[in-house]
Amino acid sequence: MFVRFMAAEAEEPIVQIRELFKVYQQGEINVTALNGISLDIARGEFLTLMGPSGSGKSTLLHIIAGVDRPSSGSCHVQGIDVTALNESELADWRNHNVGFVFQTFNLIPVLTAYENVELPLLLTRLSSGERRRQVQTALELVGLADRQHHLPRQLSGGQEQRVAIARALVTDPSLIVADEPTGNLDSHSAQDVLTILQSLSRSAGKTVIMVTHDPKAAAYGSRSVHLEKGELSN
Amino acid sequence: MTLTGFIAKNALRNKRRLVLSVTSVAVSLFLLVALQVALRELTNPINDEGSSLRIIVRNKVSLAQPLPARQLQVLERIPGIAAITPFTFYGGLYKGDEKFTSFAQFAVDPARTLPLITDAKVPREQLEAWLADRTSCIVGKMTAERYGLKIGDRMQFTSQLYPADLEFKIVGIYEGTADDRNVFFHHKYLDESLGNPGTVGTWWVRAASIEEAPLVTARINQAFANSSAEVRAESERAFVLGFVSMWGNIQNLISGISVVVVFALLLVTVSTMSMAIRERFRELAILKAIGFRRRELFAFILAESFGLALLGGVLGVGGAYFLCNSLDIQKLSNGLFLLFEVTPRMVGFGFSVAALLGVLAAAAPMITVARTSVVEGLKTLD
Numbered sequence: 168m169f170v171r172f173m174a175a176e177a178e179e180p181i182v183q184i185r186e187l188f189k190v191y192q193q194g195e196i197n198v199t200a201l202n203g204i205s206l207d208i209a210r211g212e213f214l215t216l217m218g219p220s221g222s223g224k225s226t227l228l229h230i231i232a233g234v235d236r237p238s239s240g241s242c243h244v245q246g247i248d249v250t251a252l253n254e255s256e257l258a259d260w261r262n263h264n265v266g267f268v269f270q271t272f273n274l275i276p277v278l279t280a281y282e283n284v285e286l287p288l289l290l291t292r293l294s295s296g297e298r299r300r301q302v303q304t305a306l307e308l309v310g311l312a313d314r315q316h317h318l319p320r321q322l323s324g325g326q327e328q329r330v331a332i333a334r335a336l337v338t339d340p341s342l343i344v345a346d347e348p349t350g351n352l353d354s355h356s357a358q359d360v361l362t363i364l365q366s367l368s369r370s371a372g373k374t375v376i377m378v379t380h381d382p383k384a385a386a387y388g389s390r391s392v393h394l395e396k397g398e399l400s401n
Numbered sequence: 402m403t404l405t406g407f408i409a410k411n412a413l414r415n416k417r418r419l420v421l422s423v424t425s426v427a428v429s430l431f432l433l434v435a436l437q438v439a440l441r442e443l444t445n446p447i448n449d450e451g452s453s454l455r456i457i458v459r460n461k462v463s464l465a466q467p468l469p470a471r472q473l474q475v476l477e478r479i480p481g482i483a484a485i486t487p488f489t490f491y492g493g494l495y496k497g498d499e500k501f502t503s504f505a506q507f508a509v510d511p512a513r514t515l516p517l518i519t520d521a522k523v524p525r526e527q528l529e530a531w532l533a534d535r536t537s538c539i540v541g542k543m544t545a546e547r548y549g550l551k552i553g554d555r556m557q558f559t560s561q562l563y564p565a566d567l568e569f570k571i572v573g574i575y576e577g578t579a580d581d582r583n584v585f586f587h588h589k590y591l592d593e594s595l596g597n598p599g600t601v602g603t604w605w606v607r608a609a610s611i612e613e614a615p616l617v618t619a620r621i622n623q624a625f626a627n628s629s630a631e632v633r634a635e636s637e638r639a640f641v642l643g644f645v646s647m648w649g650n651i652q653n654l655i656s657g658i659s660v661v662v663v664f665a666l667l668l669v670t671v672s673t674m675s676m677a678i679r680e681r682f683r684e685l686a687i688l689k690a691i692g693f694r695r696r697e698l699f700a701f702i703l704a705e706s707f708g709l710a711l712l713g714g715v716l717g718v719g720g721a722y723f724l725c726n727s728l729d730i731q732k733l734s735n736g737l738f739l740l741f742e743v744t745p746r747m748v749g750f751g752f753s754v755a756a757l758l759g760v761l762a763a764a765a766p767m768i769t770v771a772r773t774s775v776v777e778g779l780k781t782l783d
């Protein structure tokens with residue numbers, strides 16, 4: 168027990184954030200979205216980001232996931248400073264390391280569930296057989312193997328969100344980011360989605376970072392941090 | 402699914418819009434090619450090679466004013482002239498035609514005319530028969546076929562210019578000239594019917610060489626300067642252009658319309674593409690988020706826009722090609738239009754416009770996509 172604890176302690180955090188600032192310039196006024204955030208996230212954690220609307224949760228998540236850049240500070244993910252990568256390197260990095268789940272309108276409406284999940288794999292060199300296997304596995308993991316030929320509009324909101332999770336998983340990234348993934352779902356569907364995210368961190372060893380303002384959703388996480396006006400409050 | 406499949410699915414997502422925009426591209430390109438065909442039809446006689454050797458000499462005052470027949474002696478002494486014949490437009494209405502006869506009849510001196518129509522293929526014995534018989538004529542193959550005429554038949558005309566209704570016996574049928582429609586007959590026959598007025602409509606001259614043609618033209622003009630019948634000599638090319646000077650305006654008009662068509666087409670495709678992409682802004686942001694690079698998104702947009710324009714091109718240019726080359730325009734237009742064909746160059750032009758359209762229509766959405774970050778893209782519709 169002690170040895171394992173030591174080993175875990177010795178392992179580098181997957182995400183290391185230091186003195187992160189994000190300031191938006193709106194005419195004369197500066198809006199500080201992130202005000203000097205420092206945060207470590209351990210591998211396999213299911214971290215929930217909570218806080219009132221406008222507190223900077225999405226901004227922080229976007230920077231960690233490499234779709235936004237901070238005004239200053241650093242953000243290392245698996246030892247790589249994502250703030251230092253250029254556009255094209257970042258795109259490639261995201262494809263391999265990050266899976267995204269958004270609140271709504273996640274899926275491409277003209278593609279079936281299967282094709283939506285396959286989308287990130289089109290950028291890889293996998294053979295079509297390997298692709299099929301990975302898509303199938305991801306869909307099974309979210310319990311939608313039987314819905315693979317359905318279009319998004321033929322799925323319920325919860326099912327759509329699960330397809331989005333499958334798509335986030337399919338490239339086997341170490342980081343899954345989700346911005347209020349249950350915000351538009353009924354409590355039952357929300358529960359399904361949260362259970363899947365939880366098991367991803369528990370049994371698949373994924374690091375999950377989820378933004379939510381629902382304490383019940385946050386309860387599924389292994390740790391919760393609160394943002395208040397761009398600062399961590401506890 | 403392949404990337405191509407993905408592009409196709411995106412393009413097909415709004416079928417009505419796709420059909421409408423492809424149709425508008427197709428119709429416009431059809432129009433564009435049809436205009437090119439018409440333009441070629443109008444300019445074609447001018448580009449005939451033999452016509453650069455031939456010179457038409459007409460009265461300086463106007464084409465309707467005759468020239469004195471005695472000018473021939475002066476003309477014959479001008480250096481650089483290989484052949485010369487009187488050349489008078491008879492303006493006959495062919496018996497049976499209501500208002501308009503689609504071929505011209507020219508009174509000429511047959512013996513002198515032969516060197517001027519070297520491109521015409523006529524059997525030797527037919528030529529001899531023509532030279533021998535004062536009331537005979539030779540007819541272009543197209544006219545002969547159109548009216549079902551053969552050697553030995555007679556043609557009756559009422560002139561709309563001269564008080565002389567003539568009847569000719571067909572002794573020869575020629576082909577191989579730029580316009581195998583005309584009738585050539587003896588000037589003497591016309592002169593006699595008019596009581597030998599000693600005038601001709603124009604002179605038809607052949608220069609000895611293409612290099613000398615402009616000099617010959619100048620010499621002729623000079624020879625009759627300050628005479629009672631001043632002339633204007635010009636190459637057949639220039640003459641045809643002047644004869645139908647309004648065609649010059651039509652050319653400008655056609656070019657103008659073509660430009661407008663292309664411009665309208667551009668607006669339609671650009672707005673269609675912009676609309677198609679704007680609708681998908683959030684999706685493009687999601688694609689970016691999951692690792693698609695800018696250049697891949699560019700490729701999607703370009704492929705879709707290009708595909709749309711090219712499909713329109715195939716339908717429009719192909720339609721024009723099919724229509725022009727399968728319909729008998731000559732018959733439909735009463736022989737007014739001869740060629741009416743879509744040349745490979747026009748096909749190339751049509752497709753170039755389509756390709757250019759595809760690229761230009763993609764440009765604006767590409768710029769917007771490049772400028773928009775994932776985060777901004779995700780905010781739309783949220």
Ligand SMILES: Nc1ncnc2c1ncn2[C@@H]1O[C@H](COP(=O)(O)OP(=O)(O)O)[C@@H](O)[C@H]1O
Nearest residue numbers: 191193198200219220221222223224225226227
């Ligand atoms: N593009 C922007 N321009 C100006 N201010 C922005 C922009 N994006 C976000 N903000 C501001 O940054 C702050 C944090 O936004 P966000 O991270 O979206 O909050 P949350 O996700 O916690 O609701 C808010 O005050 C918001 O108004």
Ligand SMILES: [Mg+2]
Nearest residue numbers: 224225226346
């Ligand atoms: Mg937010």
